[in-house]
Amino acid sequence: MKAIALFSGGLDSTLAIKMIIDQGIEVLAVNISTGFGSTNDRKEHMQNMCDQVGAKLKIIDIQSEYLQDVLFDPKHGYGKNFNPCIDCHAKMFTVAKRIMEVEGASFLISGEVMGQRPMSQNKDALQTVLNESNCDGLLLRPMSAKMLEPTIAEINGWVDREKLESITGRSRDRQLEMVKEIGLENFESPGGGCLLTDENFSKKMKDFIKYDKFEVKDIAVMKFGRHLRLPDGAKLVVGRNKDENIHLQNIVNDKFYHIKTLAIPGPHALLSINASLDDKNLATKIILTYTKASSKLTYKLSYNELEVEGSPFESKDEIQAYTVL
Ligand code: SF4
Incomplete structure (x- = not known):
């Protein structure tokens, strides 16, 4: 017997997996990357939890x-920011079901806890997600299982429902008890969740x-980086510190110039490749x-292979009008 777990690296999904493995079932933990996870590399943490x-x-x-199916036209709309949680979950379940079939697994599990998050995880929202992804009955949520209708795995006796949990709400008391019982270590995932739920990130997306x-x-x-929109429509991104400069430098995207200051230390910047001359001059300033x-x-900057000259503004206040975030 094999199950596919939707795995975020978080504590709830790790505990859900452990409960199923303890019942003698093989679990493949699947992390589905939308690209909008935190900027921290969570792979090492996820591997550690699985191990x-x-x-x-x-x-x-x-x-x-x-991007094609979910983000820009979500059937069930957005949460508070640019997060299309219901459609996003439905997509993840659809993908997980696909993997289940390929892997010859029999059911799905997830670490969702009833009532933990207002929009995406209330009972109606979960049901919508299951209907949309044709996963009704297939998805077992071990953390809240006893509060939910029995699923195929429980009805068929593959999983003993009595050994599952009935956790609801935001308190983590029971989860922390379970951590002690199984001796789980370093379970706090490295900071930052989904960027689409972040207000500032959403403004940049819009x-x-x-x-x-x-x-x-x-x-x-x-x-x-700091994101700016210039009067003729070009996008300018300016690194705010060494770390951001390195990340910006490494970006491969033919829609943007890479801009560096020459002969004077300065931030790494990106500018839309189709920027007008006025926007280019403003970006230089x-x-x-x-x-x-x-x-x-006056100072020289390189725009890819081209050299451009300009001088700075007297004050950063003059930049304010162009700043998105
Ligand atoms: S928080 Fe982000 S990853 Fe999670 S369901 Fe919502 S949009 Fe998807």
């Missing part, structure tokens, strides 16, 4: 499918799609304003 509970880990990249078609290669651009350059002198 501790004895599950295999598989990471599935659905970025392109996610600004982006007003001007351009959003593609997979743009996801990385959205994660770093803005980038130089984030250096120690004097407004009375």
Whole structure:
């Protein structure tokens, strides 16, 4: 008997997996990556959790499918920010079911806890998700199982329902008890959740799609730097620190110039490749304003292979009007 777990690396999904493995069932933990997870690399953490509970880990990249089918026209709308949680969950279950069939597994599990999150995890929302993904009856949620209708795995006796949990709500008391019982270590996942639930990230997304078609290669651009929109419509992204400069430098995206200051230390920046001359000149001024350059002198910057000259503004206040975030 084999089950597929929808796995985030979080405590609830880890505990759900452990409960099923303890009943003698093999579990493949599947992490479905939309591209909008936190900027921290969670792979090591996920592997560690799986190793501790004895599950295999598989990471599935659905970025392109996610942009095409879910993010920009969600049937069930958005949550508080740019998070299409119901449609997103339905997509994840659909993908998990696909994997279940390929792997010859018999049912799905997830770490969802009833009533833990207001929009995506209330009873109606979960039912909608199951209907949309044709997973009704297939999905067992071990953390709240006793509060829910028995699923196929319980009805067929593959899983003993009595050994599952009846957790609801936001308290983590029972989860922490279980952590002690099984001796789970380092279970706090490295910070940051889904970026689509972040207010500032959502503002950047909304600004982006007003001007351009959003593609997979743009996801990385959205994660770093100060974002500005220039008067003729060009997008400018300026690194705010060394770490962001490194991330921006490594981005491969032919929609943007890579801009560096020459002969003076400065941030790494990206500018829309189709920027007008005025926007280019303004971008030069803005980038130089984030250096120690004097407004009375001119400095060179490289735009990919081209060299451009300009001087900074006298004050950062003059940049404010163009800042998205
Ligand atoms: S929080 Fe993000 S990853 Fe989770 S369901 Fe909502 S949109 Fe999807």
